[in-house]
Amino acid sequence: DAKTTQPTSMDCAEGRAANLPCNHSTISGNEYVYWYRQIHSQGPQYIIHGLKNNETNEMASLIITEDRKSSTLILPHATLRDTAVYYCIVRVEGGSEKLVFGKGTKLTVNP
């Protein structure tokens, strides 16, 4: 699975959009981009995933660049409960079932 690079930490004001970047410059054509988050010591939570098209669900939007070398997770109206570590992962369809989390981005939403 391709390696990802994320900023160590970010801050966001409550009610504003949080934009979390992820670089995956070595991603291959059959690798999907996944996002999970982990609120302090709780179980990780799946957010969204995509291959090449932008995706949106009730939690977030995922924007993948045309060359697929980077992506951005967007939380449109961040709340204090969105404070968490966000992990960007790339996985091959039908590949290893395990999740390999890097260090992720610690997002702090401030009042």
Added chain:
Amino acid sequence: EAQVTQNPRYLITVTGKKLTVTCSQNMNHEYMSWYRQDPGLGLRQIYYSMNVEVTDKGDVPEGYKVSRKEKRNFPLILESPSPNQTSLYFCASSPVVGTVRWVYEQYFGPGTRLTVT
């Protein structure tokens, strides 16, 4: 409510005393997995199961056993716990979809914090 449950949530035990951490899911998922999370080392997979009676080793299986006798349960057994197994443990489950039997998003339990003295 769809969920993955783990018990106990917290456990302090002594070296060598056998213990079992239970994991149960009510979503009829085929795939289940155990991870441990340690500071600086991230999430590491211990064992996983693609279906009943089918289990495979993950990255760090030494010192652990699992069984999958029924679809909903996937207990983690430490036959002789040691201090280096002090960790935060997570169970996860997922449906398996498609012809390539792809594991989609994984649903995690709340975690079990184990301390072995």
